[in-house]
Amino acid sequence: MEGLSITKLLVIGALIVLLFGTNKLRSLGGDLGAAIKGFKKAMNGDEPTAQKTQTEEPVAPQVTERKD
DSSP: OOOOOHHHHHHHHHHHHHHHOHHHHHHHHHHHHHHHHHHHHHHHHHHHHHHHHHHSOOOOOOOOOOOO
């Protein structure tokens, strides 16, 4: 056995297309792309909020006097 050749990969690809169909594979690819895009957006979105919270000054609680 010499490993995976181009012809073996083509046969495996053809079997996958026959089993699932092109529409199912197309929707699966779109879903996977959207998931990766959302993950990258979430990863980039965390950095500015972390920097923002570090630069903000903490707010001291206001103390009110009670008249009894």
